[in-house]
Amino acid sequence: MNCHEIHPLLHAYVDSELDLMPSLEVDRHLKSCAACAAMKRSLESLRANLRNADLAYRAPESLRAHIRQSVAAESEEETPRRTSRPWMWQLLALGSIGFAIVMLMLQPAGTSSSDRLADEAISDHVRSLMAGHLMDVVSTDQHTVKPWFNGKIDFAPEVKDFAAQGFPLVGGRLDYLEGQTVAALVYQRNKHTINAFVWPAKTATSIATIQERRGYTVINRDVNGLHYCIVSDLNGKELSEFADLFGK
Amino acid sequence: MSATDPQRQFEQVVVPHLDAAYNLARWLAGNDHDAEDIAQEASLRAFRFLSGFRGGNSRSWLLTIVRNTAYTWLKQNRPQAIVSIAEDELHEIEDPDALKNHSSALHHADRDVLRAALEALPTEFREVLILRELEGLSYKEISEVADAPIGTVMSRLARARKQLQDFLANKGELP
Numbered sequence: 001m002n003c004h005e006i007h008p009l010l011h012a013y014v015d016s017e018l019d020l021m022p023s024l025e026v027d028r029h030l031k032s033c034a035a036c037a038a039m040k041r042s043l044e045s046l047r048a049n050l051r052n053a054d055l056a057y058r059a060p061e062s063l064r065a066h067i068r069q070s071v072a073a074e075s076e077e078e079t080p081r082r083t084s085r086p087w088m089w090q091l092l093a094l095g096s097i098g099f100a101i102v103m104l105m106l107q108p109a110g111t112s113s114s115d116r117l118a119d120e121a122i123s124d125h126v127r128s129l130m131a132g133h134l135m136d137v138v139s140t141d142q143h144t145v146k147p148w149f150n151g152k153i154d155f156a157p158e159v160k161d162f163a164a165q166g167f168p169l170v171g172g173r174l175d176y177l178e179g180q181t182v183a184a185l186v187y188q189r190n191k192h193t194i195n196a197f198v199w200p201a202k203t204a205t206s207i208a209t210i211q212e213r214r215g216y217t218v219i220n221r222d223v224n225g226l227h228y229c230i231v232s233d234l235n236g237k238e239l240s241e242f243a244d245l246f247g248k
Numbered sequence: 249m250s251a252t253d254p255q256r257q258f259e260q261v262v263v264p265h266l267d268a269a270y271n272l273a274r275w276l277a278g279n280d281h282d283a284e285d286i287a288q289e290a291s292l293r294a295f296r297f298l299s300g301f302r303g304g305n306s307r308s309w310l311l312t313i314v315r316n317t318a319y320t321w322l323k324q325n326r327p328q329a330i331v332s333i334a335e336d337e338l339h340e341i342e343d344p345d346a347l348k349n350h351s352s353a354l355h356h357a358d359r360d361v362l363r364a365a366l367e368a369l370p371t372e373f374r375e376v377l378i379l380r381e382l383e384g385l386s387y388k389e390i391s392e393v394a395d396a397p398i399g400t401v402m403s404r405l406a407r408a409r410k411q412l413q414d415f416l417a418n419k420g421e422l423p
Contacts, residue, residue, distance in 0.1 A: 011406045015380065017387050046409055050381040053359040055366070059270035063284050067266070067291045074295060075255050136316050138323065152300075173320075176296040 001025050006036050014043045117178060117229065118211045118218040124175050125195045125216065125231040128184070136173035145172045149183055157183040157198040157226065162245050167194065177229065187242070194232040194242060201227040208243060210236055223247035254298055261306045262294045268307055268383055269314045275378045276318040276371060282325075290317040308385070311393045315375065322371070365415040373408035376401055 006029050012018045013026045030037045137148040146159040152174055161169040167187045175184040177197050187194040201222040208221040217239045219230040223246045230243050262269075269290060274283035290313045294301075301309055366374055372394070379385040379393060390405075391398045 008406075011402060011409070012387070015387070015405075042413070043409065046413060047381060049362060050377070053362050055359065055363060056267070056382045057271045057274040057283070059266040059287065060280075060284070063270065063287060064263075064266055066284075067288055070288065070292055071255060071258055071295050074292065136320060174297065179299075181297055181300050 001029055003029075003033060003036055006030075006033075007039070010036070010040055010043060014040060014047060114209065114211070114220065115213075117220070118213050120177055121195075121197060121218055121229045121231045122214060122216045124177060124184070124197065125193075128173070128175070128186075128195060129193060136171070138171040140169055142169060145169065145185070148172060149174075153181055153183055155183075155200050155226070157185065158224070158246060159185060160245070162187065162242070165241075165245060167242050167245065189232070189234050189238060189242070192232055192234040194230065194234060194239070196246075197229040197231070199227055201225055208240075210240060212236060219243040221246070254295065257298055258295050261298065261301060262291060262310055265307045265310045266291070269310055271382060272311055272314050272375070272378060273318055275366070275374060276315070276322065278367065282321070286318045286321055287314065289321075290314040293317065305389065305392075307383075308389045308392050311379070311383070311385075312395075315393055315395075361416065361419055365412050365419070368415055369408055369411055373404055373411060376404045377408045377412070380405060 006026060009018060009022055009026055013023060018026065030040055137145055139145050140161060140163070142159045142161045146156070149157060149159075149172065159169070159172070163169070167189050169185065170188050171186045173184050173186070175182055175195075175197060177199070180199060182197045182199040185196040185198065187196065203222075208219060211218045211220075216231055216233055217236045219228075219239055221228045221230070221243050228243065228246055230239060232239055232242075234242075266287070270283060270287045273286040273290065274280070277283040277286055290310070294310055294313050297313070366377065369377070375394060376390055379390045385393065387398050387401050390401045394401060394404075396404070
């Protein structure tokens with residue numbers, strides 16, 4: 001090998017990332033070539049300088065404490081309905097079963113769980129706008145956004161740009177809803193941001209529901225085996241228009 | 249089923265790498281305050297995505313989340329910090345004479361100068377150096393974290409080192 005062929009290999013050589021055969025070739029060349037040997041030494045000395053200069057930052061204790069706090073807060077938020085109630089509460093619950101039965105007859109089943117989903121989805125939506133992490137992949141091109149999800153989730157969301165209909169696609173990210181990782185597609189309508197959370201549908205219902213909560217509109221809809229939970233501060237009429245675009 | 253299970257997993261998978269997470273965030277953000285925000289946000293995301301972690305290299309996994317969080321943050325708050333770099337290959341480093349001169353400069357490079365030199369690098373160059381030299385990641389791990397092919401990692405690493413050597417030489421570190 002000549003110098004020209006050796007140079008591109010030198011970095012991998014000093015990083016011990018070269019396979020055995022090319023590594024032996026570099027060894028042999030360095031013995032006979034002073035210029036390349038000097039180059040190698042200068043790389044090694046740069047590496048040693050970087051390693052020995054104590055350049056790494058360490059996480060402050062306050063940050064560790066803060067992180068543990070928010071993780072604890074988040075687990076509490078996630079799990080109260082799953083934790084077992086104390087004994088007294090169970091008795092109390094038993095006493096109110098009659099009342100519950102009446103309520104169930106008056107109210108369609110599942111309302112409270114859909115409210116909870118709507119609240120959770122609105123929180124995700126608001127958090128996505130606040131914390132500066134609206135998008136992990138920023139692109140108006142559906143062919144960039146769709147492959148980005150590959151390997152990150154175990155289903156393939158339908159990713160389409162609805163710019164022609166006035167709802168341009170601006171990007172996507174992963175989020176967390178109902179105890180699972182979901183795809184979040186981000187669309188824009190004038191100044192309004194729309195989050196479309198997507199995950200595999202659990203039941204086959206084709207009925208779309210629309211809720212207005214805390215100034216936000218939430219639409220839930222199943223299309224082709226996927227559930228879409230769409231959140232925005234956009235008005236219900238326009239958001240319904242948007243929701244109807246999926247599966248067309 | 250209990251609230252402590254995910255938290256215990258968090259302690260095992262994420263917490264041991266908080267130093268590495270903060271280090272990467274700090275070098276990408278450039279100051280303590282923003283680095284703490286990014287590390288905090290990334291850790292919380294890691295907690296939420298724990299169910300998606302299939303075992304394997306937990307440090308690379310966490311660093312990938314930190315990097316994504318940091319880049320999203322940079323794009324929104326400091327778009328000028330992310331300059332797209334043309335990935336032309338290695339010919340820039342093929343100047344043995346220049347490198348030979350640099351070798352003497354490096355004996356004198358102290359911590360502050362090295363820090364300034366690293367901070368002057370484009371983000372994509374700085375991150376491969378941090379991951380390689382300070383965190384000791386392999387090319388393959390860097391390629392996962394930086395979401396780039398190994399060939400690109402190698403070329404960025406080579407060009408980053410070259411720029412670092414140039415910077416040190418220009419700072420009058422030559423005797």
